[in-house]
Amino acid sequence: xxxxxxxxxxRYFSPHKTQDGFMATATKMPQSPTLLHDVTHYxxxxxxxxxxxxxxxxxxxxxxxxxxxxxxxxPDNPRLTVLxxxxxxxxxxxxxxxxxxxxxxxxxxxxxxxxxxxxxxHHGVAVRFCxxxxxxxxxxxxxxxxxxxxxVTWNLSQPQAAYQAWHRVLKPGGRLLNFDANWYAHxxxxxxxxxxxxxxxxxxxxxxxxxxxxxxxxxxENIARTLPLGREIRPQWDIQALRACGFRHIETQNDISExxxxxxxxxxxxxxxxxxxxxxx
Numbered sequence: 001x002x003x004x005x006x007x008x009x010x011r012y013f014s015p016h017k018t019q020d021g022f023m024a025t026a027t028k029m030p031q032s033p034t035l036l037h038d039v040t041h042y043x044x045x046x047x048x049x050x051x052x053x054x055x056x057x058x059x060x061x062x063x064x065x066x067x068x069x070x071x072x073x074x075p076d077n078p079r080l081t082v083l084x085x086x087x088x089x090x091x092x093x094x095x096x097x098x099x100x101x102x103x104x105x106x107x108x109x110x111x112x113x114x115x116x117x118x119x120x121x122h123h124g125v126a127v128r129f130c131x132x133x134x135x136x137x138x139x140x141x142x143x144x145x146x147x148x149x150x151x152v153t154w155n156l157s158q159p160q161a162a163y164q165a166w167h168r169v170l171k172p173g174g175r176l177l178n179f180d181a182n183w184y185a186h187x188x189x190x191x192x193x194x195x196x197x198x199x200x201x202x203x204x205x206x207x208x209x210x211x212x213x214x215x216x217x218x219x220x221e222n223i224a225r226t227l228p229l230g231r232e233i234r235p236q237w238d239i240q241a242l243r244a245c246g247f248r249h250i251e252t253q254n255d256i257s258e259x260x261x262x263x264x265x266x267x268x269x270x271x272x273x274x275x276x277x278x279x280x281x
Contacts, residue, residue: 035157036108036133038223043088044111045216051115054089058119065260067095070148073177073278080145083169085134086152090116090127096148097125104144106130106137135162139169150179153238154229160241167245170281176247178277179256180234181269184224188231195271203267211268235275247279 057063070092074080080101084093087105089112097103097120105127107113113129120127132138134149135158147166156162166176186196203210224230229237235252242250255273257266 035223035226039155039157040109042216042219042223043109048111048115051089051112051119054091054115055119057091058094058123062260062262063091063095063098066092067099069256069259069276070096070146070177071099073175073276074146075173075175077145081143081171082146082148083137083139083144085137085147085149085166086155087116087129088112088151090119092148092150093127093129094119094123094125097127098123101146104128104130104139106132106134108133135159135165137165137169141168142171143169145171145174147174147176148179149177151181151183153178153180154183154224155227156229157227159229160244163238163241163245163247167242167247167281172281174281176242176277176279176281178238178279179260179274180277181272181274182230182234183272184221184227184230185272187221187225192271199268199270202270206267208264208267211265235277238277242277242279247281249278249280251278252276 057066078100080096082093082096082101082103084090084096084103084105087093087107088109090105093103093105093116103125105113105116106129107116108131110131113131116127117129120129130138134152135156147170153159153162170176182192185192187193200210200212235254239250239252253276256276257269257273260274261269
């Protein structure tokens with residue numbers, strides 16, 4: 001595990017292990033190296049295209065919308081210590097750093113981190129980047145005021161273990177904000193499959209770009225079939241998992257799509273609305 005630090009002027013320091021005690025031994029758990037490799041390889045290949053989407057968000061009103069939504073549910077602190085879990089090209093990391101918070105961002109995909117470092121440099125913010133498995137975080141206990149994550153937990157082979165690791169690194173009174181959807185539920189449910197195809201047909205009928213068309217759908221579906229959360233009803237599953245890990249004051253909103261998605265996204269993903277989970281340690 002190592003950090004990759006960006007400076008506000010866009011220069012980057014070489015990978016290094018920390019000497020300040022911030023890193024800790026990662027949680028030990030059984031791993032599936034092949035599955036982790038497959039997921040990481042898929043997102044490595046998607047990094048450039050996914051970055052274009054994130055860059056568009058950073059230069060649109062979505063940055064303000066997401067910043068307001070996150071800080072509305074964050075602990076009341078003018079300078080939060082934030083961990084962006086599964087940062088991808090760094091949308092949350094850059095957004096919260098621009099708001100004046102101290103941000104660390106972790107991802108298992110080197111190509112995504114490369115995009116995130118460039119985006120942080122372009123926007124003149126300092127973010128500490130870490131390449132690590134988000135299911136086994138290499139941070140000390142009680143390190144962060146706020147954890148944020150978007151479209152990550154559905155990718156995980158061991159989501160319960162991930163939630164346990166996330167609880168460990170939160171400070172007492174700290175909060176987790178998790179944004180996700182029932183992605184790839186159509187692989188396991190006939191009802192979800194029919195709704196998925198209605199979304200595809202509606203996008204085509206309205207001459208709107210199909211957001212699934214420019215991805216390696218077969219590769220991702222093959223991976224998704226091996227992951228546990230596509231079979232679960234969420235966020236109901238998450239509520240039970242979070243309680244088992246010791247989280248309290250768990251709140252959910254089953255559909256925040258109207259607030260955070262544009263019209264094209266609402267049509268493409270009508271059958272898989274984005275939900276929000278807020279949980280406190």
